[in-house]
Amino acid sequence: MDVVDEAKRQERQDRDRAKKNQKQKTAVADAEQPLWINGMACCRDCQTPLDNERIGARPNAARCIPCKKIWEKKDNGR
Numbered sequence: 799m800d801v802v803d804e805a806k807r808q809e810r811q812d813r814d815r816a817k818k819n820q821k822q823k824t825a826v827a828d829a830e831q832p833l834w835i836n837g838m839a840c841c842r843d844c845q846t847p848l849d850n851e852r853i854g855a856r857p858n859a860a861r862c863i864p865c866k867k868i869w870e871k872k873d874n875g876r
Contacts, residue, residue: 830860841865 799807832839838847843865852859861869 831858832860843869 831842832848833842833845834840835845835847839853839859840847841862842860844862846862848859848862852862859866
C-alpha cells in the first residue's frame, strides 16, 4: 500500500470515528432532557411529572429522583 492509499484509509477512519462520536454526543444530550408530556416535564424512565423541587434544583432534569438513582447504579455497573 502506498502513502496516498494509507492517507486515504486514515482519513476515512477519522471521518467515521468523528461521525460515531457525534451520534453518541447527540444521543447523550437527548437522553439528558426531560420528556415533555402535555406541557409538563416528565421523567424519561417512568413518565411521571417531575416535581417543582426537582425542576428548581435541576431545570433540565431528565429523571425523577428514584429513577435517577436506578440509572446511576446501572451506569456505574458497566
